Amino acid sequence: MARLIVHGRAPYNAEPPLARLRAAFRTAAEDFYVRSHGDLPAIDAAAYRLRVAGGGAPLALSLDDLRARFPVVTVTATLQCAGNRRGDLRAVAPVTGDPWEAGAIGTADWTGVRLADVLRAAGAGEGGVNRDGSRDGSPDDRHVAFESRDTVHETGRPYGVSIPLAKALAPETVLAWAMNGAPLLPEHGFPLRAVVPGYAGVRSPKWLDAVTVQDRPSDNPIQAADYRLYPADVDPEGAAPALGLIIDGMPLNSAICEPARGAVLRPGPARLRGYAVCGDRPVARVDVSGDGGRSWVQARLEAGAPHAWTFWSADLDLPAGACELAVRAWDAAGQTQPASPEAVWNRKGYLNTAWHRVAVRVEA
Structure with missing residues (x-):
């Protein structure tokens, strides 16, 4: 790699x-x-x-x-x-x-x-x-x-x-x-x-x-x-x-780091790992989805530092077929991320805070 x-x-x-x-x-x-x-x-x-x-x-x-x-x-x-x-x-x-x-x-x-x-x-x-x-x-x-x-x-x-x-x-x-x-x-x-x-x-x-x-x-x-x-x-x-x-302070954001886009997984338990970050504010919660946002599971947060990102992990039970994984974070004020990149699109491509989505294939 x-x-x-x-x-x-x-x-x-x-x-x-x-x-x-x-x-x-x-x-x-x-x-x-x-x-x-x-x-x-x-x-x-x-x-x-x-x-x-x-x-x-x-x-x-x-x-x-x-x-x-x-x-x-x-x-x-x-x-x-x-x-x-x-x-x-x-x-x-x-x-x-x-x-x-x-x-x-x-x-x-x-x-x-x-x-x-x-x-x-x-x-x-x-x-x-x-x-x-x-x-x-x-x-x-x-x-x-x-x-x-x-x-x-x-x-x-x-x-x-x-x-x-x-x-x-x-x-x-x-x-x-x-x-x-x-x-x-x-x-x-x-x-x-x-x-x-x-x-x-x-x-x-x-x-x-x-x-x-x-x-x-x-x-x-x-x-x-x-x-x-x-x-x-x-x-x-x-x-x-x-x-x-x-653009000074950075907004709430999150991403799925594992699995990668296009990964081929086996049906059953799958572990997702990623990060969440919120400028000068703490991340309060991270949710992950295995069905494109129709249902959510709360991720586990790892201890971090006041001015640093928060690592998270979560386990999902994935059925066979095409799956769209998604993640969204929440801050201490109850604010979260928009669902789609269309909501935050701009010509310079700055501050994409939409749910991070990762398409994978689940095969037996």
């Missing part, structure tokens, strides 16, 4: 087979999905400096500076591409973007320092200074802009995004140099990346070059125009960005 399913070589974009993704709660770096917007930059770790502008004296921090000046922390967190499960939307009508199945997601232990500690050292705590020199006093009115060292193929500009300052100051948001106890691989952001749990992966930039506190979101095209959820009747090409919702 190929290690990753490659959707693009330049830029490189790939996801793991779902059985391998479900094999371990913490996804091995080699099995973690890769989302790139340009070529991988070559960075000398010894010469590397992160530039930070927070309103006080600007900082230029080496990796050794980060380790020595700030408490080192490890956060277990799931990252997910906003286009995860786009492939099911393509079956409804054409969409743009890579045809991700359900593998554009992964969980790891991210080791580094809290972004809040670095920002406060640069003068950007509560009551800090905006980019224009004014004092605000409310972190919710300001933003933290990231600029990376990779160049986006479509625009020729460095990759750049931003997050609200309130999220940047949250204790789970980190600047990470290690993944599962080892230095970041080049495709995962070596030597330093941001990890913003609960937000779409686009807001966790790799190969960080600069971090800036400012009074408005980043004007980089990735932030200002891309990664917006447009209504189904709006063509994003040439549309006003204001018509699309900015």
